[in-house]
Amino acid sequence: MxxxxxxxxxxxxxxxxxxxxxxxxxxxxxxxxxxxxxxxxxxxxxxxNTRAKSLATGRAQAIGHVIPVSTSHEIVNPIFADFIAGAGETYSSAGYEMILRIVPDAEEARAYRDLVARGAVDGVMVHAPLRHDPRVALLTELGLPFLVHGRTSDVARPYSWLDINNQRAFRRATQFLTEFGHRRIALINGLENMDFAQRRRNGYLEALRDAAISPDEALIRNGEMTEPYGYRAMTEMVQLPDPPTAFLASSMIVAYGLRRGLADLGLRMGRDVSIITHDDDLSYLPNQGDVPVFTTTKSSVREAGRRAAKMLLKLVESPGAGPLTQLMEAALVVGASTGPVHR
Amino acid sequence: MxxxxxxxxxxxxxxxxxxxxxxxxxxxxxxxxxxxxxxxxxxxxxxxNTRAKSLATGRAQAIGHVIPVSTSHEIVNPIFADFIAGAGETYSSAGYEMILRIVPDAEEARAYRDLVARGAVDGVMVHAPLRHDPRVALLTELGLPFLVHGRTSDVARPYSWLDINNQRAFRRATQFLTEFGHRRIALINGLENMDFAQRRRNGYLEALRDAAISPDEALIRNGEMTEPYGYRAMTEMVQLPDPPTAFLASSMIVAYGLRRGLADLGLRMGRDVSIITHDDDLSYLPNQGDVPVFTTTKSSVREAGRRAAKMLLKLVESPGAGPLTQLMEAALVVGASTGPVHR
DNA sequence: CCCATGTCCCAAAGCGCTTTGGATAGCGGC
DNA sequence: GCCGCTATCCAAAGCGCTTTGGGACATGGG
Known part of the structure; x- marks a missing residue:
């Protein structure tokens, strides 16, 4: 055979x-x-034979993705799928295997050590970095090439990453709203310990400052990005004494929730209330057309996967390449969900 | 080190x-x-060392998942993520590696042959089977243990699969609606060549027959399961001379689209129009609460992943085990999106 | 006391490949 | 006709593990 x-x-x-x-x-x-x-x-x-070859050469010809699943909140980040699909395309055409490890988050460090000790991979991709992410230090110590999808904020040593310019994107989005006259703008953000959430918050705060608007903590939320999360944010916030006239959402799914809240309240999106959401351009959540439904800060996470994989392979194949970084800008795409403030 | x-x-x-x-x-x-x-x-x-060990033993200690991406419609099925997460948990704890291959769908067969020739895996999981799926014949011929997530309809030789009882689920859902007096029931189904779509259609047709309702092709749609797909189905179908009073949706995302259509039309879900959707119980699209928003046929695809992986490992480890099959029933969970026909 | 029987350990081969260090032969130049 | 190249090929070692086939020693029954 x-x-x-x-x-x-x-x-x-x-x-x-x-x-x-x-x-x-x-x-x-x-x-x-x-x-x-x-x-x-x-x-x-x-x-x-893959195994014989890599035994002989000492290179695994494989890249690892370790996906931690929290036992408390069982969320499997929906953008993983598209990112991994993008990365996988790149690996395949470069002759690398992609190996995936789904591990309880408490065992993540052990998973990396294990991967190294077994010589199972030549490098790893780090997903969903936290503000202060211990994985960066761990992997540098282990000497395993890695690339972070996103960034983390407090590491001494340089590391390689690919990120989108979250701060700039949310600053522009916020500014877009203030220019329409909105002054009560809500930020329905991701989990607080996520690095990207912090950067988006920073961008949002900057734009508020530029417009001489003092931020109101009552208008800022952090949470797991589900549809009901968006729905609750909307229905609860409109009951504030001085309710927001515009919302920034951290993902399409959250925006769906916001929209449903609006509909329930009998309010019209883009007229009574404006919404801008970040759009990872997931294939099953399209936001297209001549005038897209949502105004978005848009950046294809699939493309990010492709690019991140390329960078990681370079890191693996030429160890001297030094830290590689790439910052992708998100487009501000104007759709039907935004308009001048209306009362 | x-x-x-x-x-x-x-x-x-x-x-x-x-x-x-x-x-x-x-x-x-x-x-x-x-x-x-x-x-x-x-x-x-x-x-x-993984490679040395498996070279010596002849077993790869790895399971492959080949995910074809169509070049025409670039959809990465969102349920892959949860299914794979479930399967991955099982692999990890059994000491198996999961290797993922993202390949253009035209090269899928080649990917399987390649995996076998390189001795890279001990078995593979087959995703998203078509009505007439050539992969079953190919894999049996290659002698590679495999398990199908779903079923296919026309194969001569027996094969191993794990599926949910799509036919029964949709039959029950449809019956639930007819008992409320609905007679104009729309089916917003998945792609026609998908095996699961066919089974759901069959269940739907059976229930209609039981209720002496003659099916109307104008009320049946097949398509990629996106939000806009649901939206379009809703907004277009209400314009029919004799519009549907109830809808069956093939996924949560499609149901979101249906709901938005309803909202735009100023109709109330569960009162003016009923909706039942299949719910894969994805973590980021929860449908919970005392009274869930949607009435659903519910089955955790994550759990399916766990079970499928266990079956596949059994197949791999005891080759004589013969074809293994498992049919999971979906629960009919009553939420707020259904009610008696209303005019 | 001898041999059969365990018990516990090891040397060496082998998994399928790459890679080092020659070996062989052909060739032109002197 | 000899030397030094170059062009081609190969034998053998080695990657890190498992596994076969003993070997050494102790033990116990006859």
Whole structure:
């Protein structure tokens, strides 16, 4: 069934050495011989055994993604799927395997150590970084190449990351609203310990300051980004003495919740209340059309996955490459969910 | 850094053979010696090199998930994430690695052949089966253990699968609506070539027949399960001469679209129009509470992942186990989105 | 006292590949 | 005709583990 190098070599009357060199493009092989070998290999669909190859070379030809699942809140971040799909495309075409580890968050550090000790991967992708994320220190110490999707805020040593400019995106979004005359703007943010949430908050606060609006903590929320979370935020906040006229949402799903709240209240989105949401451009939550339903800060997380994977592979293949960083800007896409303040 | 078996053995003044046997629980090792070995191994955090081990044993200790991405419609099925999370939990605790391959759908067959030729996995999970799915034949031919998440309809040889009882679920849901007096019931289904969509359709048609309602093709739609898809279905169908009074949706996301359509039309869900949707119990789309927002046919896809993985591992570890099958029933959970027909 | 029987350990081969260190042969230059 | 190259090929070691096939020693029955 599966043919080995040795068998292939024997069938050609050659040594394994020569066949190996021919297949791996080394120069010391006669052109005619090489051609013969390649032909035979193609014919029997020879593929080198992954494990044997990487045992011999010392490189795993694999990248690890460790996804922690919290036992308290069982959320599997919906954007993981698209990010991983993007990264996976890149790995496949570069001949790398992607290995995924789903582990209880308490065992995450152990998972990394384990991966290293077993020599299972050449590098890892770090997901959903916290404000103060211990993984960066751990992985630098372990000497395992890694790339962070996002950033973390307090590390001494430099590290490699790819992030979107959350601060700028939310600053622009907020500014867009203040220019429409909104002064009561709510921020329905992600979990407080997430780094991206902090950056968005900063951008939001900056824009408020620019518009000489003093922030109101009653208008800022942090939470897991579910639809009911958005719904609750909307229905509760409109009951404030001085309710917000505009909302910034941290994700499309949250925006759905906000919209439902609005509908229940008999209010019209874009007229009575404005909404801007961040849009990761997930395939199953499209926000398209000539005039999209939502005004968004938009950035494809799938594309982020592709780019992050490329960076990580570079890190793996040329260890001297030093820390690589990339900041993607989010587009501010104007849709139907925003308008001048209305009373 | 990473310690090898040989080093560990040397440091103990023992042969690699003995250390290996001790660690793998073979009987021919003195109890005291074994204890000493285990202790030392724990101390230096010894982990056998994955590749070396599986080269020696011939088992990859890894399960593959091949996820095809269509180049035409770039949808990454959102339920993959939860299913994979569930499966991943099982793999981890059983000491298996999960390897993920994201490939263009045209190259899916090649991906499976490649996985086999390289000896990269011990088995694979088959996602999103079509009505007539060629993968079943391919994998049986390749002799690679596999488990289908879902079913396919026309294969001669038996194969292993885990599915939810889509037909029964949608039959019950439809019946629930007919008992409320609904006679114009729309089915907003998944893509036509998907096996699950067909089974749901069958269940729906059965219930209609039971209620002596003749099906109307104008009330049946197939499509990619996005929010706008649901929205369009709602806004267009209410304009029919004899519009539906109830809708069956194939996913939570589609139901969100239906609901938005209703809201736009100024109609109330559960009063003017009833909606039942299938709920995969995704963590970020919760439908809970004393009275959930939606009436649903509910089945946790995460749990399905866990069970499917267990079955696949059994298949891998005891090849004689023969085809394993499991049919999970979906619960009919009554929420606020259904009520008697109203005019 | 001898041999059979365990018990406990080890040397060495092998998994399928890469890679080092030659070996062989052909070639032109002197 | 010999030398030094270069062009081609190969044998063998090694990657880190498991596993086969003993070997050494103690024990106990006859």
């Amino acid at each position: 599966t043919v080995t190098l040795k068998q292939l070599a024997a069938s050609l009357g050659l040594s394994p050495t020569t066949v190996s060199r021919a297949l791996n493009g080394f120069p010391e092989v006669n052109a005619a011989t090489r051609k013969r070998i390649l032909q035979a290999a193609a014919e029997v669909e020879y593929r080198p | 990473t310690v090898t078996l040989k080093q560990l053995a040397a440091s103990l003044g023992l042969s690699p053979t003995t250390v290996s046997r001790a660690l793998n629980g073979f009987p021919e090792v003195n109890a005291a010696t074994r204890k000493r070995i285990l202790q030392a191994a724990a101390e230096v955090e010894y982990r056998p």
